[in-house]
Amino acid sequence: MPAGLVISAPASGVGKTTLTLALARAWRNRGLNVQCFKSGPDYIDPAFHAAATGRASVNVDSWAMDRGTIAHLVGRGTDADVVLAEGSMGLFDGVAARGVSGTGATADIAEMLGWPVLLVIDPSGQAQTAAAIAAGLRDYRAGVRLAGVVLNRVASPRHEDVVRRALNDAGIAVFGALPRHAEISLPKRHLGLVQAEEQAEIGKLIDEAARFVAEHVDLDAVLRSAASWSPQPAASGMNVTPPGQHIALARDAAFSFIYPHMLEAWRAAGAEISTFSPLADEAPDASADVCWLPGGYPELHAGTIAANARFRSGLRAFADTRPVHGECGGYMVLGTALTDADGIRHEMTGLLGLETSFAKRRMHLGYRLAALAAPMPGHQVGARLRGHEFHYSTIIAQPDTPLAVVHDATGAVIAETGSRRGLATGTFFHLIAEDR
Template sequence: MPAALVISAPASGVGKTTLTLALARAWRHRGLNVQCFKSGPDYIDPAFHAAATGRASVNVDSWAMDRTTIAHLVSRGTDADIVLAEGSMGLFDGVAARGVSGTGATADIAEMLGWPVVLVIDPSGQAQTAAAIATGLRDYRAGVRLAGVVLNRVASPRHEDLVRRALNEAGITVFGALPRHAEISLPKRHLGLVQAEEQAEIGKLIDEAARFVAEHVDLDAVLNSAGKWSPQAAANDMSVTPPGQRIALARDAAFSFVYPHMLEAWRAAGAEIVPFSPLADEAPDASADVCWLPGGYPELHAGKIAANARFRSSLRAFAETRPVHGECGGYMVLGTGLTDADGISHELTGLLGLETSFAKRRMHLGYRLAELAAPMPGHRPGARLRGHEFHYSTILTQPDTPLAVVHDATGTVIAETGSRRGHATGTFFHLIAEDR
């Protein structure tokens, strides 16, 4: 029977990912099988989890997924010794309106699965107030159980002592305290961490994080605090219809934001995925029956994409007879043009009339519920799709027929409707699940 923990915090940027990776690698060094999950809509962290554990990690999301889907996804941890679910934002942070099985908060997953929470607390600029914050999080929701805390970025032994004393008086276990350590800082860019596959030294960085955490955190105490988990029986699939039987999938540094559980569901349904690299000027597989361009960082590579004539012409030829779909960055590349951060406009594939600008930056972030007005690969008209949008690009023009009526998590209709023209479709949201 595996043990399980949720790694969470009061807010973003406190050190959840670093601690998760360090614990996973440290326990792996001890010979334990470690399975990670990511709570919430983050398409970057699962790749870091896989690098730390050697096992694929997937997202679980209470706003977009029902309990059966979540149970199916976490059932991959039944053969692990320890399961770690990394949270997103703060422990109770979600949206105002409930989704399929919750608000998207990490606390939903902790309560639903009965997994205790380890809080990462950054007491910078605080002392005893850190204990008040931890106490408030412990007592905020009866169904969520706090195992203890790890202090991160403590300034000095005296600082640590003040915070420890306050937490001990509140009856909260302190598993360890980490001084500031720049060598294990993960590099970031505008959409989050620089992706694991872009960091040649990621293995060494995780090893250093594991060494550092093992030196300052009681790994045995953390492990002993984990809840014994008895997985419930779950359906052996996600009832997903793949977008095609043979899927040409754009996959490189510019096209990498796709949820791992979606790719797994497509394969489980019998689809074959054939990756290709637009950045390497490759064409989609000629024998594929659909082409899928996920999101990523096309705004950082717009000049190269625009210059890759073979990719652009082959994608246009593909779209003459077969469906092509783009998500977020992939949607932008299906458009007519993209203006980069320097104000330079780049001509893209022109399968859609969409024009976007990264020079005019504005954050678009949140859950999306779309009702399709027309079919897109794998989904019929009228289907209700749940996803998540996160980008900084601005729409200059979106002249094609709208693909869907799209609402945010509060039910407000938004302008990012997606587009369709001929065999090409695109959305700014990344698909997580379809309502059943």
């Protein structure tokens, strides 16, 4: 029977991902099968999980997904020895208004699955206050159970001793304390961690993290704190309609932000997926019946995309007769032009009139609920789609027909409606699920 545990923290940037990867690899090195999940809409961390465990990881999201979908997704952990769900932001951080089965908070997943929470606490600049924070998180919400704490970035043995004593006095188990260790720092860029597939040394970095954590954390005690978990059979699967029977999917360093569960759902529904690389100047498979351009980092590769004539002409020819859809970065590439961070304007594919600028940076972040005013691949007019938007680009022009009426999680109308021209469509949000 698998043992389930949630890895969370009081805030972002405390070390959840590093600890999750280290625990997963350390237990895998001991011969255990480890399955990871990511709570929330982060589309980068699952690839790191897969690198650490050798098993595909997916997102579970209480704002966008119902309980049946979450149960279906976590069911892949049935044959594992240990199941780890890495949280996002702080333990109770979600949106103000409830979504399908919660607010998107990690605590929702912990309570729903009955898994205890392992807190990562960074006591930098603190001593006993770290225990007060941990105790507050432990007592904040009935139904969420605290397993214990791992301290990260402790300044000295004396600092560790003071914090440990305070946590022990509060009745909170301390499984270990990690000194500062720059060698296991994961590199970042403007949308989060540099992707796992872009880091040639990621395996060595995870191995070093596992060695370091095994040296400073009681792995056996952490494992004993996890809850024995008997997964309940899911009443239904993802209920996702693929955008086509044969999908040409852009896939490279500029086009990689697509949720793993979406790809799995498309395949499970019988769709074939053929990948191509715009950065390698490849065109979509001519035998496909739909083309999908995910988000990613086109702003870092705008010059290459603009120069790749075979890709651009091939995509235009494809769109003459078949649907093409872009999400976020893919949407930007379907547009007329993209201005990069240096203020250089690059011509894109011109399938849509959208023009964007990364030089004029403004963060757009949050859940999105879209009611389609026009069809897009896989979804008809009136469909209600749940997704997440995260980018820094600014719209300079968007002359085309709006694709949807879009609201944020509070119900406020969002200006980024997506757009449609001919057979081309695009949205700034990344699709997570469709309302049933």
